[in-house]
Amino acid sequence: MDDRPVLVLGSTGYVGGRLVPLLLERGHKVRAAGRSIEKIKSRPWGNNPNVEAVQADMHDAESLKLAADGCRAAFYLVHSMGRPTRDFAEQERDAAYNMVRAAGKANLERIIYLGGLGEDLDDRPLSKHLRSRAEVGRILTLGPAKVTTLRAAQIIGSGSSSFEMIRYLADRLPMMVTPTWVRTKAQPIAIRNVLGYLAGCLENDETAGLTLDIGGPDILNYTELFKLYSEVAGIPKRHILPLPFLSPRLSSFWVSMITPVPMTLIRSLIDGLRNEVICRNDDITRLVPQDLLSCREAIRRALEKTEHQKVETCLFDVGSACMPEWAGAHDPDYAGGTRFDMGYKARLQGDPKKVWEVVQRIGGEQGWYYGDPLWRLRGFIDRILAGPGMSRGRPHGDKPKVGDALDFWRIIASDEGKRLLLLAEMRLPGEALLEFKLETHWENAVDISMTARFLPRGLTGILYWYAMYPFHVVLFKNMIENISSHAGTHVYSPPERIRND
Template identity: 45%
Template sequence: MGTTGNDQDRIRGDRGSAEKPSPRALVAGATGYIGGRLVPELLDAGYRVRCLARDPRRLRDQPWAGRVETVKADVTRPDTLPDAFADVDVLYYLVHALGTGADFEETDRRAALAVGRAAKAAGVRRIVYLGGLSPRQVPERLLSPHLRSRAEVGRILLASGVPTAQLRAAVIIGSGSASFEMLRYLTERLPVMVTPSWVNTRIQPIAVRDVLRCLVAAAGLPDDVSRSFDVGGPDVLTYRRMMDRYASVARLPRRIVLTVPVLTPGLSSLWVGLVTPVPSGIARPLVESLRHEVVCREHDIARYAPDPPQGLIGFDEAVRLALKRVRDADVATRWSSASLPGAPSDPLPSDPDWSGGSLYEDRREVPVDAGPEALWRVVEGIGGDNGWYSFPLAWSLRGLLDRLVGGVGLRRGRRDPHALRVGDSLDFWRVEEIEPGRLLRLRAEMRLPGRAWLELTVTPDGPSRATYRQRALFRPHGLAGHAYWWSVAPFHAIVFGGMARNIAHRARSYRGS
């Protein structure tokens, strides 16, 4: 729930009091990758934040939703902007039409013109825009459509009459960033790849944390500063080298890259579309931009946003941060709203479905003619001597195979035949989370080319009915992980389907006990 009308009146009334209110920042693009991560940074810096969105409902599940004011407006419709821009000190313009169609340049142009005029009319003190880093030696008309549009938007805002800071970044490293996701999927899914010559283009990537730090600082620039700033990390790498370094951080074998001169940007984007889930409307403009060298020519932003004492985040550390959440946190953090993210590298509910790497899922749901207590009794008693309620030979064979490759197999059993607690071993699983009567989540400890979870949930439907839900989740590691999932997928109906049916059947047998 955002700020109410009474709250707004009170805030405006405070302007006449002795205590000066905190400045208000309007974030246009709060549903996007950068915007969703910038909002909590601004809140922590003491700003009152208003979020502009065409559909404010998309912000409801954000962890910071209750701390901001939301307004419904559309940057391509000038008549919707005056109320959104009222009493705004600094406007963050983080909107891009990339991925909306072939005419995205025209859409970006119209939106930038409307926003610049509305900001000027409303008396906005400063505009901060995150644009794209482009080579200065290449005329704007020869840039890729993506970089050309970013440059044009920056030029329009700088000419708006409102002091503007345009931060120009190349590839932003962070889970959820389209450029990073494309790099992730290409590297993880292809141990050997034939690539166009753009893999030898030099790029200066930047960690999302450093981008956010600069964006927050840009709001406080002196009023007479209106210009572009190049922002980049400490490393300048070719795209090929970025793939090599990613593979090293992700503990993948070194990738074999063969370059050929014949793949046009169009063919390259088709190739990327086949290998990655990044939508073609986004992948193609990004691929076309990779033909340009994007390296910072200055670091003037450091005058106003000094580098941290430990220095800018390097490429390898930025990748580690982007991957860390998946490795260290439980599965609910990334794939449900059970936990709230707390760092820029953490996922957000508004991140696109194709971000965050691959996650395979087998989902089952069975209505049960038994009370939730009876169903939970079966769920909590799973494993060990009670078995897994499904095709015992398959489970025994999987345990044997695990032992043959040095895993724990099924020999560990369970600590207690009836009760479980977090941290308990359960055959070749480990109890990662348990909510008595509702949820049991197990993390696989068998030898796998990836990470796996099994989640069992009980939902009451009345005193004598419940719904049993089961999710098997697998995050592959490299091509071997994808191959493993698809090799065992044909057996899921037998193993996991049978498991769900038999658990429901066993619960019914407890009804009279």
């Protein structure tokens, strides 16, 4: 086997996060690329001796070239779906051209790209996102590397956007009013089979330079998928009423209010469902033979992993875990714009380890230790504004990792027993951080602090900060006291305002 590493772009995403351990299992060396090395290192496979973590940005050609240098092949598993931007097609185009340049400079032999199924027809043109995915595939072929394009429809697996949308809608709504997209035929594929095809293409040179359609054995529409899910989940049959005048935008809104899937991603999924996505060739079944899971079996396995809290990756894994530049700046306040911060600290008597255990359990069903109705109200407003809201919850287990989504925050730093730093992903007129810090002074004494930092965007951002300030004062003081109570410690020194002057 070639000893050179394989580059995985999108290594901490839904597909990439599952592909890396499979490649390692098959004996490949992996160079895992991402914007945050800390996020890569925090994955279960991140410290494997056969994994090299590198920092790379798809919009930074030089970083891509360095990431690809010395590799024999690359998996291109990145996309802009779900990101709140109107120029996603231009971003995807820019990233693809950067990849072509990097592949040429690094003498990459192969690129394996996961795109989307669908044909651009006169009476039913491709959606913007499917058209963009097809364009990316064409751009990648402009370079010297041989490109294998795998075109897939909906991916069914625990944590996938398609599966989670079906699961939450079916679990929560006995009756659904939908647009006519529920009648469009599709050929879903299990995530297990997607991973098998990706790894198989790397190991079979015959697939180089080919465009291959991948799908499961079943062709069905969303009405049939909802029915199948209800049977497997053991819930009553769901009734669906398709309405021709229900627009994709309106559908996206109500689906986002019911499910934790981001509205921007839902809009892309629903808009794409007007296109029939069925495999036009089955060459992949000869080149990379494997047992294909039926939709019933794929749903059953996804439900089992969800119920046993063994979801390896999920759609919420996509997101930046990088520290904002402004947060690390030490310039005077008048240099580089206005920045606000406020916080409270207290000294607790008790076991510091128990205090940390309580801190890292924050969010999700546990809540935020004070004012949960206020947090939920803020989350509801955020969902109306097309933000993530509180519906994402927290990752499974008591030890969230760097890069994990936590309600409408994302963890960008976690120093065991000392620090938890969250980056706000809710809709805001600016950027915000929330930091918890613990400092142990002696065996049974620990200082705990909570600090909010905010970089406002324009006058709206400044007004927002001052409007929220009274709520922060009440929340922070009581959250610290309740964290102490949950940890079984005594508040030796009551919460007081942190002074920065």
